[in-house]
Amino acid sequence: MAGTSSSSNASTGGYSLMGYIKDILTLKGDNYEEWKRELDLAFILGEVDWVLTTPCPIEPAEIFRGEKESDAEWQKRERDNASLIMSYDIEHAKWSSANKNCLAAVKNTIEPTILGSIPEYDTVSKYLESIKSQFTGSSKFYATQLIKQLVTERYHGGGVKDHILRMSNMACKLKQKDLGISDDFLVHLVLSSLPKNFDNLVVNYKISTENWNIEELISNCVQEEERLKETNGGSFNLVKDKEKSHRSPSSKEKQPQHLPQKQQFTVETKSVSPLQEDKTFQERSS
Incomplete structure (x- = not known):
């Protein structure tokens, strides 16, 4: 069972593909060729590159019994069709998972300002074609x-x-x-x-x-x-040097932090007034 699970993850992308995303450059506009090269490498290492050239599996058509078809012939066709449907379900689930993982990987490596300008597509192959048309040629x-x-x-x-x-x-x-x-x-x-x-x-x-x-x-x-x-x-x-230069305006904004010192000074100034009045009173009394 463990071997089957590992093989399934490898064929559909799973965690293996996600592990390579962090090494892919972010698409910013001028680095399309390098970005695409690293993306292709991640797909190969993640064993999902096949989804770029493999179309979505087509569901088998529903079958109907012919008027002159014998029971044996009909049962044989039903068994064959059931086998096709089972194979389709497996292949479609595998393809859908790989396609979904690849689409997520591609979108996660595109700068947000660019991502919003790219039309949405259901397949990663068409999505990549759209990106290529925008960043190559005379675009x-x-x-x-x-x-x-x-x-x-x-x-x-x-x-x-x-x-x-x-x-x-x-x-x-x-x-x-x-x-x-x-x-x-x-x-x-x-x-x-x-x-x-x-x-x-x-x-x-x-x-x-x-x-x-x-x-x-x-x-x-x-x-x-x-x-x-x-x-x-x-x-x-x-x-760090640039951050220091950016802090200089904020240092002016932080000037209110010195207000407690000014308030304390004001309080000390007011506290002198009663002493002056007391001294004046004593002089008058003498």
Whole structure:
């Protein structure tokens, strides 16, 4: 029984497929090819890739006895049909489970803002075809996602060179769709995507009369990152630095926390008044 249960889970996806989802990239628009490659690998390892090419089993048609059909012939056909129905029930349950698991896996690896724009389909194969049509070829939706990704991209660590190359790759894809941007504009976008650690580099570029190309931008940014690492003992936390910069406005909002001190000061000021009145009274009495 244990062997049968294990085989059933493997053929329909079950827990095995869910274990691979965490390793799949989130589909954001510009990473469709890499996302699809990792998704296909997860389906293969989860042993459910067959559902992408296997259509939903068709239920056997209802049979009727012929007018001239003998009892023996009819009984034989009934037995054969019962066998077909049993086979259909098993295959349909297996297919439905695998299809459901794969659909859930696909939707779980898509960015929510993109997920809402994808039409719903009953089969994972049609659902994936719809996604492919939006993120390949001359799709306007794909171009829009690329532009949004490029403009909102931010560096959160992992190597500034890879970050710049990733943004440059987005720009190249836009150029292929006749939506190319100039190298100067791309340089400004990259510099705008860097955290506050790189402010000195950004300022130096702005006051300089020279314009960098992508190669020069990469070289200067890598040098600056290495300098920052040396200054901070070999490493530094970019995300933490950005969080600090985001806390500065909230520190103003937290000023009311100092109110108890002001109230205490006010109370102390009022407590002096009776002493002054008592002193004045004594002077008048003398």
